Amino acid sequence: KKRVYFQLLIFGLLVVSCGSNETCKDCEAETITDTIAEPDNLQAALKDTASVKKSVAVENKENHEKIVKKYGEQWDFCTCVVANDSINDAFEKGGMTPKQEEKLMARWEYVDNKCK
Numbered sequence: 001k002k003r004v005y006f007q008l009l010i011f012g013l014l015v016v017s018c019g020s021n022e023t024c025k026d027c028e029a030e031t032i033t034d035t036i037a038e039p040d041n042l043q044a045a046l047k048d049t050a051s052v053k054k055s056v057a058v059e060n061k062e063n064h065e066k067i068v069k070k071y072g073e074q075w076d077f078c079t080c081v082v083a084n085d086s087i088n089d090a091f092e093k094g095g096m097t098p099k100q101e102e103k104l105m106a107r108w109e110y111v112d113n114k115c116k
Helices: 002-018 025-035 039-071 077-093 098-114
Strands: none
Touching: 077 098
16 A cells, blocks of 8 residues: 555656746846857956956055064964964873963964964
8 A cells, every 4th residue: 555655656746847848948048148258348357357356466465564564574374384283282282380381372372473
């Protein structure tokens, strides 16, 4: 009896899913026109991207100068990762005296200032 219900369910789903072969002509046309770029628009878009890249580069340089002015010369990413990992490892091992913990915290603050 369960098998008959299961077969009817599968047959019903098959009929419902295959019942309509209509396609959305408007949707297809809209998708096609969205992906086509006119040559003039393409040139304008390329010019816009170049100016955006240039302004982002200028903004990054200005931000870097502000950070250097406020915090001093910065370390590169890899140096920061290695320094922070070693500090985290030391904290995770534990077993430190309060004086050692203070020294490690001071080192963490120093690294934090070099890695803005």
